[in-house]
Amino acid sequence: MTSHFTHLFSPLQIGPVEIPNRIAMMPMGVFSPRLLSPETVAYTKEGADYYIARAKGGTGLIITGLMPVVDNMGFCILSNPEGYVKDMKYLMDGVHETGSKVFVQLTSLTGRANHGLTGICPAPAPIQNVWDPTKIDRGMSKEEIKQYVENFAKGAKLVQEAGGDGVEIHAVHEGYLLDQFVISFFNRRTDEYGGSLENRLRIIKEIVEAIKAACGQDFPVSMRYSVKSYVKDFNRGAIPGEEFEEKGRDYEESLIVAKKMEEFGYDMLNCDNGSYDSWFWAHPPMYMPKACNLEDVMKVKEVVSIPVACAGRFDEPDLADRVIAEGKLDIMGMGRPLLADPEAPNKYVEGRLADVRPCIYCHQGCLGRIFQGKDISCAVNPACGREKSYALTPAETKKRILVIGGGIGGMEAARVAAIRGHEVHLFEKTDQLGGVFVAAATPDFKEDDRQLLAWYKKQMADLKVHVQLNTEITEAQTTNYDEIFVATGAVERRLNTPGFDGDHVTYAIEALREKEITGTHVVIVGGGLTGCEIAYDLAKKGKKVTIIEASETILNAFGLSAANYNMMMELLDYYQVTVIKNAVVDRYEAGIAYVTETVKNYPNVANRAQHMFALGTQGLPKPHEIPADDIVVSIGYTSDDALYKAIEADHVHLIGDAKKPTNVMDAIWAAYEEAMHA
Incomplete structure (x- = not known):
């Protein structure tokens, strides 16, 4: 088999550790009790399986979600050292069996970016809170700083004992605590940890020195690093192309900091952009350009010799392969795209790009669920975070299945049923598949929505779903099917406002x-x-x-x-x-x-x-x-469930907007969950 993207799939040294290719999974947090043990703060088997699935899918380096070194959020890597080392071996062994490597990300947490924990997570010095600017977060004492540095070293040693290949420090990035130390706009200290750049970098230097002393010089330490802050002011971020005065880290200082971190002993810089004041750079929505951080990150690569990774809507292997070949970057960082399709790297190397299920950068299944206190998952991949319990298995009894409606929910039900071995017939009353999602995908910033539509259409063809367009099913035509999925969608709400019946x-x-x-x-x-x-x-x-x-x-x-x-x-x-x-x-x-x-x-x-x-x-x-x-x-939708009411029975399933108009995630998840048991 011919290997595509040969530079992207070449090995790389990070310190003494060799990773098999240049794709790294960016830290995507796993915090719920089902996925992260409250007793040992190691990942449960289900939590570990989430990471192992990405390693099996061809990702060369797995960087786990942040793990606190201080107990400010109710859990900490130092809470149960023996239990942590013992339980983490399942994750380490599972990833290593694939040939991939694991770095554990260690964090000093949020500082002024804490949400509802004001006073518990200290900032470098007193400063307004991100989420509630009327609150002032307290500053750290020097004793606390010393303790944080020691805890980083102790945490890294536990990772090493558990079989981890390295650690990543979280972070001079995204406006977290260490980033607040480094940026003068946030760091108002007047002692040796504030003022000059040398002072503001002191804690960064002390952390890596302490880790190397504890774990040895050959244990790799990566730094999560935001090249540029894009901060206009407190709670104000700059959008791409906007002219503004940078209040955070600018290019000039950033390149100095990057070189300093290499001098301090960091073995890799894992780069993006942004701060909590400009959160959409670190977690770019669909409104951001593709590979939005790449140009800035390549500036860092020009001034350091250690490996440099880039993250941020970076899901184009041809672009990654080219810039790696040109020596402008070392590692393609992907977070959400690997949640959407854990097999994406394997599909890249096989040249099967059209088979990659795309991330649509909605944040609903990942960040949205994390901050609701739920398991991490993915809007377009309901099995994310439930890799074994939501795995699709062949149906014991092969059935004849009818899907009425070819929107996203209908196509997902058809896809899942076909994978399980059923004979699936899908009828769509219009001349194309996609339903209202076709309209939603039309703006120029919705290219991933359009790609998702194309992916679903290819699934229908590849799985040999019998699709018939321009056909509106009647009640009489619903007989002789073992299971029926009604995905008839919704209709727009109308207004009777005087003058709203005109052409404009x-x-x-x-x-x-x-x-x-x-x-x-x-x-x-x-x-x-x-x-x-x-x-x-x-x-x-x-x-x-x-x-x-x-x-x-x-x-x-x-x-x-x-x-x-x-x-x-x-x-x-x-x-x-x-x-x-x-x-x-x-x-x-x-x-x-x-x-x-x-x-x-x-x-x-x-x-x-x-x-x-x-x-x-x-x-x-x-x-x-x-x-x-x-x-x-644009005032919403009303469910079109008339046909369902006419044929309602135990074998008839109402899904998608026909049940309740919400969003893409709800439509896909409901369809998946119904069809996986049909």
Whole structure:
């Protein structure tokens, strides 16, 4: 078999450790009790299997999710040393059997980026909290700094005893505690750990020296490193291409820091960009460019001789192979793409790129679930984090299965049923597969959504699902099937607002798929995720856009990651989209949207009144007359479950938007879980 991407799949030395190829799994946290033992803080067998599956899939280096060296979050690597070493051997042995290597990421935690733990996770010096700027996080004492350094060394020694190949220090990256020490904008200390760059780097130097003293010079230590902060101010991040004054780490200082870390003894720099103030650089949503950090990371490679990795929407093996061949990078770092498809590296080397299930950079199954206290998983791969319990097995009895509706949920049900060996017939009433996801995937920043559609269509063909388009199934046609999956989708909600029956009023699906919005002034009715994405897309094209939202907040989508939320808010601000909340359109007439906003006396950030006078419980009506050459309505969907109700029975399964309009993750997961047992 011919090996594709020969440079990407060549070995690499990190210190004395050789990894078999240049693909590394970026740390994707596993914190839930099912995956991380509360007793030993080692990964349970299910948690280890999550990592082992990626090693079996061809990933050369597994870097586990962060493990605290201090007990500020209720668990710490030092809590049960004997138990940790004993239980981690299952993970180490499982990865090593594949030929891959394991680094464990050790962390000093969050500093000012702590969420709900103000005062527990100290910052370098007193400074405002990221999530609640009215709170001030306390500064660390020198005694605490010394203890943190010692704990890093002790934690690294445990990793070594457990069979780990190295550790990664978390992190001069993403605005975490160590990053706050290094950046003068955050570090207000006046002792030997603050002030000059040498002082601000002191703790970074002491950590690697302590680890090398404990574990030996031949034990590799990687540093997670953000090249540039992209911080405009506290809680404000810069978007790509924006001109701004860097308040965090700029290029000039970054290259000095990178060289210093090599001098200190670090064996690898695992690089990206950003801070919690600009979180969308470290966790790039679909609005960020592909390989968004690569140009910056290659600057680091020019000044150091140790291996350099790059992460951040980096899922193009041809690009990775080229820059590695040119000596501009050493390692392709992937996090979420390996959750979506743990076999991606094997498919790369075999040249089967069209078979790779793409990450759509939604953050719903990974970050979204982590911060809800749930197991890590993936929106497009329900078996992520449940590799054995959710494995698809051949059905004992082969059945004849009908899938009604060819949207994402319908195709997932058909895919799973076909893999299990059933005969699957899928009927779609339109002329193409994809359902409403076809419209959702049309903006230029949704290339991964379009790739997911292409992947599903290929699955239908490869698995020999009998697909028939332009066919609307009736109740009479649903007989003679052992199992039926009804995935008839949803219809858009409509408004009876006066004037909304005219040619210049469009609903979201039509606006996305078919109708070109030609006017200059556009009003978007509905500030949910779809409405905001349409507003951003139009504003980027030069339109003057106003969002009218009936509720008190926009982007109120369950599971939406703060990285996606914050970037969309920055984009709306950058492109000067006007947002009016607590407002409705009363009528649309002669190119004017007549809007009533209800002004309420909400407190400001200091929890004090925003207005000079009380407004009463009903608020104060405030009229607006907004120029609107076009109006786009995006107010959600209503389930189309009429056929299901007509044929409801034990062998009939209602899935996707036909059951409840939500998001791609819910549609895929429900379809998978129903079909895996059919």
